Amino acid sequence: MLALQILIDGFAISSLYALGATGFTLIFGVSGVLNLSHGAIMVVAAVIAWWVAGTFGAGPYLGALAGVAASLACAFFTYRVIVRPIQNSPSIPREEKEIFVLTGTLLWGIMLQEAVAYLFTNNPKTVRPLVEGVVMILGVRTPLNEILTAVLSWAAIGLLYLLVNRTRTGKSLLAASMNPRGLTLLGFELSRIYVLVWAIYGVLAGIAGVLLGAFLGVSSDNAGTLTASAFSIVVLGGLGSVSGSLMAAYVVGYLETMTAYLISPSIRTVPVLLLLVAVVYVRPQGLLGRR
């Protein structure tokens, strides 16, 4: 019974982690950017969805849509106003671009977080789920929303897989991650590819944020933790490797759920951190990463 409960809860959490980390790793893989405003963007998506659906009274579907739109707008802004100017700036030496992008996105994340806290307070908010009700799976009470979360997460990841592997545009993304210069030589405009990647990222982070808001509830104080968990999953799986991130998301999700159920919820994240340190020392490229 408990085993089944862990299996179901862990699966839902893990798929959500997988979705959140996919966007994060995609950006890193294609354009080499670690976006530290990731958690804040997810929070914005969730809070806007909550506001539009609840206070504004537009219903959960419009709310979810508004949340994703807000996340898309934030992602776009992050790229145009922060990441791209830093990458193109002549006065920042090349080897320091990375730290500037990190600091810049970190500050932007704090700004988003504070703006949310100011406008909507930092109380935890639960987005109205798209579907309500519970079902019994072999005697375990499971909210329908939990199943929907897993299904939607995987649907989004599946669509991304099709996009990257089956369409011409998607293949150019893949090519950009392997050899950006070669791609420009073939007449592709790199900046348009980057805009596209950030757009995909915005949508993925938005969906993840809204689902998280409906599943566990979100407060603006969670932004840092969300970024840290995406960062850990991505490093555990291997930076830039999408399949590695998916695998790592499940490892992290199940490890956390098991710790919470079997030992104590208060040390939920500790085993993951220890595992992370061990993996990084023994195999710095992560589970499936290339060096």
Place this chain on the structure above:
Amino acid sequence: MFRSRTFQIVVPALVVMALLPLGVSGYILGLLTLAYYYAVFAMSWDLLFGFAGEVNFGPSFLIGVGAYTAALLNHYWLWPIPPCLAAGAVAAVVAGAVLAVPALRLTGPYFGLVTLVAVLLLQNVLVLFAGITGGEIGLDLPDVLSIDDNTNYYYALSFMTVSGAILYGLSRSPVGLILQASGQDAIEAAALGFNVAKHKLAAFCISAFFSGLAGAMLIFYLGTASVGTVVDIAVGVNVIIAAVLGGRRTIIGAAVGSIFLIAAGEVLRPLGQLSTFVVSAVALIVILFFPGGFMGRLLQAGGRE
């Protein structure tokens, strides 16, 4: 040395700061005291980042280890303050070395992540053993540095000046140049016969020493050690913002950035919750438009040294 621009800026500034207690209220002195300890955090971070090129996302790991070692010794064994400070600094160096020896094999984001995880683990440990460490509420200390504002202010000012002078001198010494070379191109530096790993480890230990010592002094100034003041990720983020804002690779800039951050937080206090937003926005604008930071701008304006 006496004619260098840095010297011409720093000495008058120090004189002004030393004279401040004559005409400023105790409240402002208290803020500046805090800012001076932060300045030491930021300067030690700058040595590691600006010179060795390693992004330490967890300055508050080193600060926290130093602070809590001192706090526990003082709270449970009633050690007097000086040995507590020494023990805190030593503990931070040991913790830094334990963290750095394996971590320096890693580069870029991996090193950053390990240092970040170190902070999260320390925070978890402190909260889990709340019975001993006081957890989120904190651990009060039987001893404080002084109850007099002026004395506290001078302790902090002289501590900052001495640490700053040592760190600055180090950064301009041959060792500092080797560090800088290893940060910019580790392979070439190694090819020139320098032991990159050894120098980076030394930089990490020095950074840890000053962070730990400053952390320990800070809690004896505050009279209590709590996760929120010395370990939280937010503390580390502030240190990083201060160093980048003031101008990386200048050491002095990190101190300027810290004082600015604390002062800005205070000036913007009427804005309430929005003050963090405004401070972050200002820092972001500085990074985007003046990547050299305050000191970078100031030093450049008068020609290179």
